[in-house]
Amino acid sequence: MILEHALLTVRPGEQEAFESAFGQARRLIAAAPGFRGLxxxxCLERDTGYLLLVEWDRLEDHTDGFRGSPAYQEWxxxxxxxYDPFPVVEHFATVLTADPTS
Incomplete structure (x- = not known):
């Protein structure tokens, strides 16, 4: 599994519109092959800040599959x-995990 990470900064005063638009956009990404969830x-300290985490089966499901699709153009x-500035998107592979019993 691959974890996509993006810190999003939304233009001040547009948070509500962004959240509404994201509610529409999530159906586009959810239909992508290899998508697992998001x-x-x-952000509690900066009301214009958001964290987007997306789980993919493989890196290519995001970089080639979704980003190369007509759905991405709608997204x-x-x-x-x-966004201001435009976010940096990075991908991560799990190295170590912990839970309350470990």
Whole structure:
């Protein structure tokens, strides 16, 4: 499993519109082959900050599959105009985990 990580900064005053647009956009990514799930969280210290975490089966499911699809063009149209600056997206592979019993 691959974890995509993006710190998103939304233009001030556009948070509600962004969250609404993201609610529409999530169906686009959810239909992508290799998509496992996502979590969008709002920063408590900066109300314009969000953390997007997306789980993929493989890196290529995101970089080639989703980003190369017509659905990604819709995703971009719905969301990219909210960001300032444009986010850096990185991908991670699990090295170590812990839970309350470890």
């Amino acid at each position: 979590r969008l969280s709002r 971009k149209a719905l969301l990219h105009h909210f």
